Amino acid sequence: MSRPVEIVRTDRLIIRRFALDDAAAFHRYRDDPEVARYQGWDSPYSRQQADAHVADFVAAPVFNPGDWTQLAIERVVAPGLIGDIGIRLEPIEPTAELGFTIAREHWGNGYGREALNAVAELLLDDIELERVVAFTHRANLSSIKSLHHAKLVPIAVDGDEIVYYRPRGEDLRQRDPRGHGARDRAQGDDGREEGSSTTPNDPQ
Ligand SMILES: CC(C)(COP(=O)(O)OP(=O)(O)OC[C@H]1O[C@@H](n2cnc3c(N)ncnc32)[C@H](O)[C@@H]1OP(=O)(O)O)[C@@H](O)C(=O)NCCC(=O)NCCS
Numbered sequence: 001m002s003r004p005v006e007i008v009r010t011d012r013l014i015i016r017r018f019a020l021d022d023a024a025a026f027h028r029y030r031d032d033p034e035v036a037r038y039q040g041w042d043s044p045y046s047r048q049q050a051d052a053h054v055a056d057f058v059a060a061p062v063f064n065p066g067d068w069t070q071l072a073i074e075r076v077v078a079p080g081l082i083g084d085i086g087i088r089l090e091p092i093e094p095t096a097e098l099g100f101t102i103a104r105e106h107w108g109n110g111y112g113r114e115a116l117n118a119v120a121e122l123l124l125d126d127i128e129l130e131r132v133v134a135f136t137h138r139a140n141l142s143s144i145k146s147l148h149h150a151k152l153v154p155i156a157v158d159g160d161e162i163v164y165y166r167p168r169g170e171d172l173r174q175r176d177p178r179g180h181g182a183r184d185r186a187q188g189d190d191g192r193e194e195g196s197s198t199t200p201n202d203p204q
Pocket residue numbers: 034035036038039099100101102103106107108109110111112113114134135136137140141142143145146149190
């Protein structure tokens with residue numbers, strides 16, 4: 001079988017179209033209550049649901065305005081699905097909404113931020129959208145940290161949800177809220193470099 005089309009590659013990750021044989025791994029992490037905790041689907045999540053969703057992801061056009069495009073996340077070192085990233089281009093505004101999930105056994109390795117940053121760069125620098133946005137529950141600490149590392153900043157609160165935003169061009173995290181000029185933060189808060197895409201090339 002031919003390899004699914006690759007959309008973006010980073011040092012460690014391949015972000016590509018889904019394939020039908022991703023359904024078993026997709027089912028495993030979607031059915032994990034810890035993964036589903038702040039997400040829009042219910043757990044338990046059946047294998048039949050996974051098969052149907054993955055078939056839809058495979059058949060859907062990429063980046064059709066108004067629809068979610070769900071892309072698979074795979075490691076360069078080992079084939080196989082470890083997570084997914086959902087992208088929805090607004091039909092009129094030059095804006096995309098992002099949603100992202102990593103299987104629990106792969107949490108804490110920086111994959112979430114690396115995938116987010118790569119897709120944000122593709123959408124902002126190559127496709128030239130004006131902004132990307134994401135919604136996260138205010139108690140979802142790992143999501144909040146990943147969003148920050150991928151250069152999204154909070155702009156609004158909607159009930160328990162925080163709206164995050166990254167515009168094209170400027171790294172808003174460098175703005176000093178007291179107006180004393182930009183701080184030098186070329187690297188992440190922890191001193192490590194942020195994940196970045198090297199090759200530009202369905203939700204929640
Ligand atoms: C959000 C999510 C994708 C982050 O994935 P990840 O690959 O672990 O992300 P990162 O490695 O970039 O880690 C982000 C930070 O959260 C920390 N972290 C990881 N798991 C954590 C947990 N269970 N509780 C608290 N912090 C956690 C990491 O150590 C890292 O901290 P650091 O910034 O101090 O280094 C993943 O936790 C997930 O799939 N959660 C369920 C789905 C979800 O809620 N998606 C977000 C919807 S908007």
